[in-house]
Amino acid sequence: MNQVIATPILPHYLKQSSDVRARLDRLKARDVILDVQNLCKLFGSGERTTTALNDISFSTHRREFLCVVGPSGCGKSTLVRILAGLEEKTSGQVLLQGTPVDGPGPDRGMVFQGYTLFPWLTVKKNVMFGPEVNGHGKYEAENRAMQWLQLVGLDKFADAYPHQLSGGMKQRVAIVRALANQPPILLMDEPFGALDAQTRCRMQAHLLEIWRKIDITIVFITHDLDEAIFLADRILVLSAHPGEVQELIEVPVPRPRTAAQLLSPPFLAAKARLEALIHSKSTEHDEEAGPYEMVTRLTDVTDNVE
């Protein structure tokens, strides 16, 4: 484990500067967009039942950026799929602007980890897809699509097919395709997981830029703690086996966010707290925690590499 040397002099993660507190207070004063109450999800039946999610409750406010993190197997993907309506919950409630959610719908946009653009449609037609199936005319759908593509600077690729785009571009199109329905909330399931490190950083900045410009609430699943702190207003930390809410952390890092903040004290404080939460609890059950078993020495070279 790479120990953060500066730990003693880090501020406490709950300590917020006045403008961060003011921003979070304003955020919490806004309407609740998504309200999750006592959500449970069981897999299997009879004796084989496993609890994937146990009694999850949280709510997000309008224009909030909420990240969900947790060790592998904590059911964060299951959670977001339930929110999207792709998976059924066992019990509990999901309320979107006060109305219960039943099945998938255009009121919750979703961006997946894999590139799920329709390969048979051009970029523009991919973005038009949502408005079209929801009964908007072709003309209006096309107008909307072009506006959205301009927003992310992909209007010159309107007539390209998805396979002609790079990974980052595909994911930008996937984001605006979801946004073209103008949903109040955007769900993102590790959307940048398949991208290389550099593209990933640019996409994070780009996503914040989009988020700032439009009226959207984002629920963003990730396993990358830096990514979560960089993006989020608040971070929902889940534990594994069963997936339960450990803490809802308010990120003490001021906005606008820049790459330079990655080493700032509030950032490191938040990260230290997240690491403590995720790694302490997960060791009991999770094989992924801690180093793997020692490898037997198989070389007879005496020159040690380390």
Place this chain on the structure above:
Amino acid sequence: MKRRWLQVLRPISPHARLVLGSLSFVLPIVVWCIVSYVPFVWHPQIQITDPGSVDYLQRGMRMDRQDFDDAVKDAESENKPPPQGIAANPIYLPAPHEVAVALYSSFTAPPVSKDGQWLHQSLWHSIQIIFWGFVISSIIGVPLGVLCGTYSILARLNEPFIEFFRYLPAPAFGALAVAILGIFDGPKITIIVIGTFFQQVLIVANTTRKLDVALVEAALTLGTKNAKLLSRVVIPGILPDLYRDQRILLGWAWTYLIVAELIGTTSGITWFITLQARYQHFANMYAAIIIIGIIGVGTDMVLALVGRRLFPWDRTLAKDA
């Protein structure tokens, strides 16, 4: 670097593709030429050029080499003129040039018998049988396959029976088809349909099931429902693969043709082939078989080209181009 010929799953250069592709046709023809034109290769028979003193021999007759040698020995021992002949292959293996001539003359020379058909007439009749058999099978089979692939309920309801039925040999239904539909084209088309349909449903259903479920989920979260999910996601998503399946199934339909045409009144290319074989015009028979092959491969190549135009986004097509 040393050149490695056999590399697992590695593509080869366009030049090598062309050369090897041509060789795949040239090599069998070369073998055929060697067997036909080099007298000491195979040639198990003797074709008589001069019967000599042997009265049961005739000019142009073929006989086994052993029998010919005996006849020569007998004649020589009696001091009579021996028969003469040249090494020949059996009549069922004509030389390439003979088949080539037959191929040409089958389109230029009128049919031998009075009520006979031109080769192209027989072919046209066969193509119609295939066409209608395939179209009728596809009209029901493709939608049913897509529905079975999309909805597990329908798959479970249909597929076990279809799985059973596809093992029943289509020709076995010949007599039944004749009893119901008469002796002309009806039962022939039926055999093609039976031979194609059941495979078609299963193959199309499987192709549909291979559609990336993430695409369906993406469409669901965009607000797509029921029929639109089928028409706007499932069908366009599987279209290139469906098209490939149809190409393979069309080849399948061709293999049922000969059996189908033997049912009721023999017709089409089968009638032509059996007639030529009966009169031992094997060159004509081979010509007809070659033409079937050319039509089959030609159709498939055209369809592949059309497919590349139809589905510009399809990566698998681009890969085998």
